[in-house]
Amino acid sequence: MLNLQLGIRHAVGKQGPITLDLKSSAFDPKEKVWTRFPPEGSKYTPPHSSCDFKWKDYCPQVFRTLRKLFKVDAADYMLSLCGDQALRELSSPGKSGSFFYLTSNDQYMIKTMKKAEVKVRFVIMGNLFCSEYSIHRRFDLKGSSLGRTTDKPQTEIDEYTTLKDLDLNFIFRLQKHWYQEFQRQVNRDCEFLEQENIMDYSLLVGVHFRDTRDRLLTGGSFDSDSSRGSSPHLSRGDTDPNRFAKIKLGSNMPIRAERTVRKTDIEPQIIGEPTGEFYDVVLYFGIIDILQDYDISKKLEHAYKSFQYDPTSISAVDPKQYARRFRDFVFKAFQEDKFDL
Missing domain, CATH: 3.30.800.10 (Phosphatidylinositol Phosphate Kinase II Beta)
Structure with missing residues (x-):
């Protein structure tokens, strides 16, 4: 040290x-x-x-x-x-x-x-989660499905557990202005990473629940000191990017999260079915782990795992396919909020 x-x-x-x-x-x-x-x-x-x-x-x-x-x-x-x-x-x-x-x-x-x-x-x-608000749920999202779930039982999941794609049980609904900004930024980032032959990156998402009861309904356990300050509230003014100086894309964003449920009687779903059950949350997110290029070790990993599993489900794929799959997944997990405030 x-x-x-x-x-x-x-x-x-x-x-x-x-x-x-x-x-x-x-x-x-x-x-x-x-x-x-x-x-x-x-x-x-x-x-x-x-x-x-x-x-x-x-x-x-x-x-x-x-x-x-x-x-x-x-x-x-x-x-x-x-x-x-x-x-x-x-x-x-x-x-x-x-x-x-x-x-x-x-x-x-x-x-x-x-x-x-x-x-x-x-x-x-x-640190994406450097905030006055506690992070109650954190997700590391790649868009792949093989091995993309936590190994912890539900009762042991807490605010320090990093959940993965198949653990995601929300659709994050952004207001129109922010959703358009989000799409634009993700597309630009993915184009750049693809040009640089980079893959295996993730979207790290931190969720702060404004209501204590919502934290309990989502399962797992939370620290009793759940908030270090008063959370921002959703309002008509949130559509104006100048309304709150502290709010910016990926940081301190008040949005609605809709709970999803995966059907067990069909092929595993990477994004569950929306339930109409909404939570007011504050989001923090950003793309991380952007240093892995598609080198010989990743090509060998792809070839080896392709013999055993569906090639589209594994994380190690070429940068073009990785970027396309990542965007497809992220734009399903993050959607425009059609609800008129």
């Missing part, structure tokens, strides 16, 4: 040019900066109590510019990641074996990346 914080402090604190006119060479994966951190310190690094280690900073100019574009203040960023007791490890690693760390202010998450040998790679990303 100390090594991680030393490296971040050094990389972020280093002075460098910030320009929007980046050359293509700046995006080359070979564009990286090596720094050695001996315990006794060096001309460029401070002394420390850990072991001798090397730090590699990928495409530093690109990420420095990205932080500038997204108005990430360098001092606040370093304080979040490198302050005293700033990082806490989440209780369990992901299915991939990656470990996750969260900053004390919940703004950033660190995920370790798979790497052969003993080196550790990691990525720092914003």
